[in-house]
Amino acid sequence: MTAALPPTRLQSGTSSETAHLTARARAADAVIEPGRRLLGDTFAHLFVTVPPPATSQEALDRLQLLDGAHGGFIAEILLRQRYFEDLVALAVDAGVRQVVLLGAGYDTTALRFTGSEPVRFFEVDHPATQRAKLETLAAAELTSPVVSVPLDFTSGASLREELVAHGFDTEEPCVVGWLGVTFFLPPEACSATLADLADTVAPGSLVLFDYMDESVVDGTSSYQGALTMARQVAEQGEPYINGLTPLTAAEAARAAGFEPVEQLRVNQLVRRYGGTDPYCSDDDFMGLVTARRTEREPGGRGE
Numbered sequence: 001m002t003a004a005l006p007p008t009r010l011q012s013g014t015s016s017e018t019a020h021l022t023a024r025a026r027a028a029d030a031v032i033e034p035g036r037r038l039l040g041d042t043f044a045h046l047f048v049t050v051p052p053p054a055t056s057q058e059a060l061d062r063l064q065l066l067d068g069a070h071g072g073f074i075a076e077i078l079l080r081q082r083y084f085e086d087l088v089a090l091a092v093d094a095g096v097r098q099v100v101l102l103g104a105g106y107d108t109t110a111l112r113f114t115g116s117e118p119v120r121f122f123e124v125d126h127p128a129t130q131r132a133k134l135e136t137l138a139a140a141e142l143t144s145p146v147v148s149v150p151l152d153f154t155s156g157a158s159l160r161e162e163l164v165a166h167g168f169d170t171e172e173p174c175v176v177g178w179l180g181v182t183f184f185l186p187p188e189a190c191s192a193t194l195a196d197l198a199d200t201v202a203p204g205s206l207v208l209f210d211y212m213d214e215s216v217v218d219g220t221s222s223y224q225g226a227l228t229m230a231r232q233v234a235e236q237g238e239p240y241i242n243g244l245t246p247l248t249a250a251e252a253a254r255a256a257g258f259e260p261v262e263q264l265r266v267n268q269l270v271r272r273y274g275g276t277d278p279y280c281s282d283d284d285f286m287g288l289v290t291a292r293r294t295e296r297e298p299g300g301r302g303e
């Protein structure tokens with residue numbers, strides 16, 4: 001008989017600490033001088049409990065300390081977001097007016113969105129993290145332009161029903177970001193969420209998700225910084241439990257009804273966005289998949 005796993009941090013009703021960690025990286029990056037920063041999230045500081053660095057050099061020192069211990073994470077956290085925001089900008093230029101963030105955490109894409117067209121942002125997250133985010137925004141007297149959809153991806157509740165109940169239009173295309181989440185979900189909840197998403201979004205919609213290499217989850221990775229991070233997040237109650245590879249990540253997208261259009265690894269993100277002297281390393285144990293919803297099967301939902 002296998003022992004029951006202890007409840008995760010979220011199951012205990014406590015907001016995600018890993019969402020806080022990614023916000024801390026974004027807040028520090030925003031202090032770095034314009035030529036070297038990787039993202040520029042000017043609202044991330046609202047969500048951090050540690051005061052952000054005061055100067056560009058302090059910010060670089062802080063991020064490089066973390067990068068030295070856990071190479072690859074800073075690049076992944078900041079650059080998957082940069083890539084996502086580029087994807088959103090391109091889609092909005094092409095006429096898309098709905099953006100969905102799954103496991104949004106302390107994402108501030110909507111707060112920083114400056115497009116001239118009205119775009120609806122839907123943020124789906126575990127109620128514990130979403131509550132913490134909304135409390136922070138209220139304390140800062142900021143009105144969020146976002147439609148908040150509380151949902152636990154492991155609860156069996158329908159993503160489609162929840163989004164539709166909150167005003168999401170299943171006939172209009174959208175862009176979906178699912179960043180920093182798949183590796184925290186049991187594999188069956190991950191596949192079920194992807195299938196539910198495919199059942200929700202109109203053909204042509206794009207989803208971007210990232211994944212952690214299987215070797216980090218099973219402890220065989222040669223990236224020691226990734227393995228120590230895996231131990232730390234597990235101790236905090238947010239273990240990495242679902243690993244993929246470039247191949248299985250693409251297969252998971254296809255099985256759900258999406259066709260991959262681009263796959264990138266951390267080192268490719270750094271090459272694309274890091275400039276000539278990137279301040280972080282590109283240890284390569286994570287990847288991104290961008291995939292397009294294919295036509296729905298005749299007779300399927302929405303036909």
Ligand SMILES: C[S@@+](CC[C@H](N)C(=O)[O-])C[C@H]1O[C@@H](n2cnc3c(N)ncnc32)[C@H](O)[C@@H]1O
Nearest residue numbers: 016018019022103104105126129152153179180
């Ligand atoms: C590492 S954070 C990433 C947050 C944000 N996307 C980012 O990139 O900064 C993981 C997020 O996944 C959410 N999450 C984890 N497990 C979840 C679940 N079972 N249901 C809903 N959200 C979940 C957490 O609440 C948290 O916001």
